[in-house]
Amino acid sequence: MSISLILASASPRRTALLDQMGLSHRQFPVDIDESPLADESPEAMVMRLAEQKAATAWQRLSAAGETDMVVLASDTLIAFNGKPLGKPADREDCFTMLRSLSDNEHEVLTAISVKDDQGSKTQCICTKVQFAPVSDDDIAAYWDTGEPADKAGSYAIQGIGGQFVKSVSGSVSSVIGLPLYETRCLLKEFGISK
Numbered sequence: 001m002s003i004s005l006i007l008a009s010a011s012p013r014r015t016a017l018l019d020q021m022g023l024s025h026r027q028f029p030v031d032i033d034e035s036p037l038a039d040e041s042p043e044a045m046v047m048r049l050a051e052q053k054a055a056t057a058w059q060r061l062s063a064a065g066e067t068d069m070v071v072l073a074s075d076t077l078i079a080f081n082g083k084p085l086g087k088p089a090d091r092e093d094c095f096t097m098l099r100s101l102s103d104n105e106h107e108v109l110t111a112i113s114v115k116d117d118q119g120s121k122t123q124c125i126c127t128k129v130q131f132a133p134v135s136d137d138d139i140a141a142y143w144d145t146g147e148p149a150d151k152a153g154s155y156a157i158q159g160i161g162g163q164f165v166k167s168v169s170g171s172v173s174s175v176i177g178l179p180l181y182e183t184r185c186l187l188k189e190f191g192i193s194k
């Protein structure tokens with residue numbers, strides 16, 4: 001009996017990172033409400049969202065008769081001054097986020113959640129990122145590239161936004177959406193390895 005790995009995500013970056021690990025999988029995107037709850041910490045929020053993505057995918061696939069699967073889901077948020085920053089709602093929101101990140105340090109939180117028929121486990125990985133000073137002209141030009149729109153905190157370290165990053169302490173793959181080392185360890189606990 002072979003167990004199939006399901007990635008509960010629409011993200012092209014997360015599937016590419018799993019490919020990088022040599023783990024064959026199938027993408028099964030789930031859309032959930034990603035709004036924060038009142039007074040919820042960034043860590044509690046990112047873990048709740050990853051867990052909910054995994055549980056939702058699991059329920060839908062089980063209802064469709066799928067068995068022998070392990071579901072992996074992930075969520076990425078920026079924590080700045082104790083507040084969560086997700087994807088920008090619009091250009092103005094991107095300006096607000098990048099102005100606050102400019103010349104400051106922030107944390108990128110990625111939660112990974114794995115579920116099978118025995119239960120689930122969720123873990124949060126924190127990476128510190130120091131931003132260089134970013135001007136309004138930089139932000140305007142960056143917004144026009146289209147890159148910030150679907151990225152937590154309005155930037156992509158692996159793309160054009162990498163030029164705003166002075167230093168990183170922690171996992172770079174986690175900033176991009178899936179921490180390779182921790183994902184490998186967690187999946188191993190659920191019987192998935194290369």
Ligand SMILES: Cc1cn([C@H]2C[C@H](O)[C@@H](COP(=O)(O)OP(=O)(O)OP(=O)(O)O)O2)c(=O)[nH]c1=O
Nearest residue numbers: 009010011075076151152155156157175176177
């Ligand atoms: C900070 C940062 C975020 N990101 C991305 C990672 C995540 O894909 C995205 C945050 O959105 P998420 O809601 O975590 O994920 P998603 O909507 O892309 O995919 P899904 O929910 O279907 O799994 O921001 C980068 O690619 N580079 C970066 O430097």
